[in-house]
Amino acid sequence: MRSFELLDAQVGFTGKFIRAGVERFRHDDGQLVSRDKVWHPGAVGVLAVDERHVWLTRQPREAAGVSDSLEVPAGKLDVPGEPRLECARRELAEEVGKHAGHWEEICSFLTSPGFSDERVWLYFATELRDADAGSEPEDDERIEIVPWPLHRLDEALAGCEDSKSLIALLWLGRRRATGRGE
Amino acid sequence: MRSFELLDAQVGFTGKFIRAGVERFRHDDGQLVSRDKVWHPGAVGVLAVDERHVWLTRQPREAAGVSDSLEVPAGKLDVPGEPRLECARRELAEEVGKHAGHWEEICSFLTSPGFSDERVWLYFATELRDADAGSEPEDDERIEIVPWPLHRLDEALAGCEDSKSLIALLWLGRRRATGRGE
Numbered sequence: 113m114r115s116f117e118l119l120d121a122q123v124g125f126t127g128k129f130i131r132a133g134v135e136r137f138r139h140d141d142g143q144l145v146s147r148d149k150v151w152h153p154g155a156v157g158v159l160a161v162d163e164r165h166v167w168l169t170r171q172p173r174e175a176a177g178v179s180d181s182l183e184v185p186a187g188k189l190d191v192p193g194e195p196r197l198e199c200a201r202r203e204l205a206e207e208v209g210k211h212a213g214h215w216e217e218i219c220s221f222l223t224s225p226g227f228s229d230e231r232v233w234l235y236f237a238t239e240l241r242d243a244d245a246g247s248e249p250e251d252d253e254r255i256e257i258v259p260w261p262l263h264r265l266d267e268a269l270a271g272c273e274d275s276k277s278l279i280a281l282l283w284l285g286r287r288r289a290t291g292r293g294e
Numbered sequence: 295m296r297s298f299e300l301l302d303a304q305v306g307f308t309g310k311f312i313r314a315g316v317e318r319f320r321h322d323d324g325q326l327v328s329r330d331k332v333w334h335p336g337a338v339g340v341l342a343v344d345e346r347h348v349w350l351t352r353q354p355r356e357a358a359g360v361s362d363s364l365e366v367p368a369g370k371l372d373v374p375g376e377p378r379l380e381c382a383r384r385e386l387a388e389e390v391g392k393h394a395g396h397w398e399e400i401c402s403f404l405t406s407p408g409f410s411d412e413r414v415w416l417y418f419a420t421e422l423r424d425a426d427a428g429s430e431p432e433d434d435e436r437i438e439i440v441p442w443p444l445h446r447l448d449e450a451l452a453g454c455e456d457s458k459s460l461i462a463l464l465w466l467g468r469r470r471a472t473g474r475g476e
Contacts, residue, residue, distance in 0.1 A: 115361045116354060125306030125314040127330035130409055132307040132314030137356045145434045147357045148309035150332055155408075172298060174319045175329045176407035179297045188408070222456045224405040224412055225358035226370070227312055227334075252327045274404045275457035282464035289471060 115140050121149065129153060129190055152230035156200040157186040157276035159218065159284055160210055160237040165259040166268065166284065167208045167240070168277075172254055182258065182271045184280045186232075200235045205243040208257045213239030218283055223275055232276050234283075262288075297322050303331070311335060311372055334412035338382040339368040339458040341400065341466055342392055342419040347441040348450065348466065349390045349422070350459075354436055364440065364453045366462045368414075382417045387425040390439045395421030400465055405457055414458050416465075444470075 116137045123133040131151040138144055160167040166184075173181040187203035189196065197215060204210050218234040260268050265288070269281050298319040305315040313333040320326055342349040348366075355363040369385035371378065379397060386392050400416040442450045447470070451463050 114359070116356055124309075127306075127314070127316060127409075128328075130314065130330045130332070132309070132312070132332065134309060135357060139354070139436070143434070143436075145356060146310075148312045149357045150312070150314065150410075152406075152409075172321070173404070173407035174298055174300075174327060175317060175331045175409050176404050176411050176413075177296070178404070178407060181404075181407055219460075220455070221460055222355070222358050222360070222363075224334075224410070225355035225360060225363055225456050226337075227309075227357050228332075228406070228410075229358050230406055231358075252325070254321070254325075273402070274407050275461065278401075278403055279457065279460050279464065282461065282468065286464065286467060286471075289468075 116145075119144070123151075129188055148227045150228040150230070152188075152228055154189040154196075154230060155186055155232045155276075156189065156196055156203060157184050157232055157234045157280060158200050158204045158237050159184055159234065159280040160204055160208065160212060160240060161262070161284065162238070162240045164262060166262060166265070166281070167204075167210060168258040168260045168268065168272075169207050170256040170258055173274075178273075180256075181274060182268070183274055183277045184234075186276055196233050197235070200233070200237070204237055207253075207255050209243050210237075210240045211243045212237035213241070218280065221275070221279060234276060234280050236284075298327075301326070305333075311370055330409045332410040332412070334370075334410055336371040336378075336412060337368055337414045337458075338371065338378055338385060339366050339414055339416045339462060340382050340386045340419050341366055341416065341462040342386055342390065342394060342422060343444070343466065344420070344422045346444060348444060348447070348463070349392060350440040350442045350450065350454075351389050352438040352440055355456075360455075362438075363456060364450070365456055365459045366416075368458055378415050379417070382415070382419070386419055389435075389437050391425050392419075392422045393425045394419035395423070400462065403457070403461060416458060416462050418466075
């Protein structure tokens with residue numbers, strides 16, 4: 113049960129995939145609050161691991177001012193009606209050229225719940241094989257494939273600085289430490 | 295060195311603490327890209343641990359549609375000129391009523407670099423003692439203090455769903471597993 117209700121929403125900006133504005137809420141005790149709000153379609157991230165590597169990407173993240181962000185493959189839920197797992201399969205093929213025989217949901221999380229409804233679903237993908245040609249990233253994505261040696265996981269953690277990749281790699285380290293890793 | 299330059303920015307929405315709009319960039323090879331953009335002042339999160347507890351909070355996150363988000367204490371860098379560590383000290387006192395004798399920066403990360411420049415700095419705070427009265431959260435924050443038993447860290451991880459808390463608690467689990475914990 114929510115302890116508040118949405119009174120109204122004002123959209124001040126509509127972009128390619130986000131909208132931004134203000135929402136007003138009333139809590140059960142009558143208090144009114146207004147919150148800056150970003151509406152986001154959500155996203156998936158994929159922790160793809162084979163015997164020797166975790167498959168990462170490097171790409172510019174212009175909005176964050178980063179030239180070569182080291183990340184797990186990921187993508188927005190921007191195809192209407194596409195199930196999340198299908199989106200994850202598509203992104204893994206497009207970004208690192210792999211299919212996976214086994215999929216497992218790790219968790220979902222909110223990137224920044226103070227102002228955004230963006231939720232990211234993280235998947236663990238194993239039993240990897242090369243994808244067919246023809247799966248390519250979008251034109252304005254500049255994605256380099258980075259097969260990262262599993263024995264250097266600590267360095268991957270030090271090199272990543274986005275939330276989904278840190279959560280995925282910390283989870284992987286924990287799984288491997290407890291003997292449940294691939 | 296960045297491999298792209300900012301050409302221009304258009305702000306479409308200005309809220310209480312975020313702005314949203316579009317930025318255009320030119321990459322070194324001439325390609326032009328435009329990106330949805332949210333400007334954010336950044337934030338701090340505090341992993342506060344004593345002998346028996348990690349100190350968490352529960353609060354509504356209206357923009358994300360969550361009534362009782364379990365999180366580490368945190369706050370926006372919204373006081374001009376305030377150093378990050380000072381902000382962390384203030385938030386720890388305001389949100390859970392504690393001072394800390396020892397502070398250590400864990401890492402900083404980008405919550406969602408595809409569209410936002412929000413960076414969160416995470417701190418590890420130990421040697422806790424009660425703060426003086428008079429440190430209170432803002433009026434429209436509805437914050438419950440949750441001292442969470444350290445031996446139930448896995449349940450805290452299962453109960454948190456925001457990026458900063460997951461990263462902080464996964465980091466804590468790792469530190470305790472390797473014998474460097476408090």
